[in-house]
Amino acid sequence: MKTVFSETQLAHAPAQEISDGELKPAVEIPARAEIVLKTVRDRQVGDVIAPEEFPLRHIQRVHAPDYVAFLENFWQMWTAVGRSGEAFPFVWPVRSLRVDTQINHIDGLLGRYSMDAGTPLGAHTYKAARASADTALTAAQLLLNGEQSAFALCRPPGHHAGFDFLGGYCFFNNAGVAAQYLRDNGLNRIAILDVDYHHGNGTQALFYDRPDILFLSIHADPKDEYPYYLGYADETGEHAGTGFTRNWPLPLGTNWEAYAPALEEACRWLLVYKPEAMIVSLGLDCFEGDPISGFKFKSEDYLRLGERLAKVGVPTMFVMEGGYAIDALGTNCVNVLEGFAG
Ligand code: OKP
Ligand code: ZN
DSSP: OEEEOOGGGGGOOOOEEEETTEEEEOSSOHHHHHHHHHHHHHTTOSOEEOOOOOOTHHHHTTSOHHHHHHHHHHHHHHHHTTOOSOBOOOOOOOTTSOSSSOOOSHHHHHHHTBSOSOOOBOTTHHHHHHHHHHHHHHHHHHHHTTOSEEEEOOSSOOTTOBTTBBBTTBSSOHHHHHHHHHHHTTOOOEEEEEOSSSOOHHHHHHTTTOSSEEEEEEEEOTTTSTTOSSOOTTOOOOGGGTTSEEEEEEOTTOOHHHHHHHHHHHHHHHHHHOOSEEEEEEOOTTBTTOTTOOOOBOHHHHHHHHHHHHHTOSOEEEEEOOOOOHHHHHHHHHHHHHHHHO
8 A cells, every 4th residue: 555645744843732721742743744654664554655736726625715825824924913933823703703704813814714722833834734635635646546545644634624714733624635536536426434533523514515425433422522513423414415424422431342333333334325435534543542532442453443444345545634642653553554455
């Protein structure tokens, strides 16, 4: 299986994040990609290739042009008002406030285009996020070229980012961009299976009214875990997309044995849907050692996950999402890829 990766993705290197009411060391850091890349090489998963540079229009197929422009211009605007450190939003247009006004100030724009205060933005965030999306697009192109599998070593991750907002360490929805690219290049039914510990609210929302992109997600129950406001079992799609979203919220403390039945159910939906390609939003944060998560996967369980996904029997691209236990991250990620490859 080929791995797609670009060094440009390392340029987004936040020092701190707002978490638990404090500024803490950031967890979504370049070392995540570096350890995965090293393990891919050490365990000889396959060639590592650089992404192609895709035109912006592929990102704009799922993200609002004004949001994309905001990210592109962000650092210039932030520094123009005298700031030089990492940026965090602090005001949002919640219920009763207007989202449709013309805002000039960068603080107003930042709140308008974000969902949380936990996602630091820096000087190189845009170009790294762009490279991350290119990595997913290149993996999608590998499937279109006839490869049976591909690994997009994406970072920053994507599954919390929506049509016009960032959040949860995510800026562009890499899996969503790739899914739309597959649709635009001749495939009719795409399935996205999100196994990150956190619900992929951005991806779900992008395709909620569409039957052509099935969204399945297994994650920590949002009543107890980020992102809190989406990812419940009664969310099953709307309009033409009714029945094409499925969520399996699971309790904190879930181990592989308790997770596997939900995975079996998700695989049954895949069997019925018969996708022409599958995109796995591959978070590795169900791991017992993850510093911000509450599931209890062991490293070996990730082999089982990969094996089970292979049995679905569909061309599959893996798009890396979360996973913050750096020391085990390479092992856990490559376990999935090796389990899949057999
Ligand atoms: C991104 B991905 C912990 C704060 C965590 C956001 C988590 C984002 C996860 N005190 N805040 O889905 O792995
Ligand atoms: Zn996550």
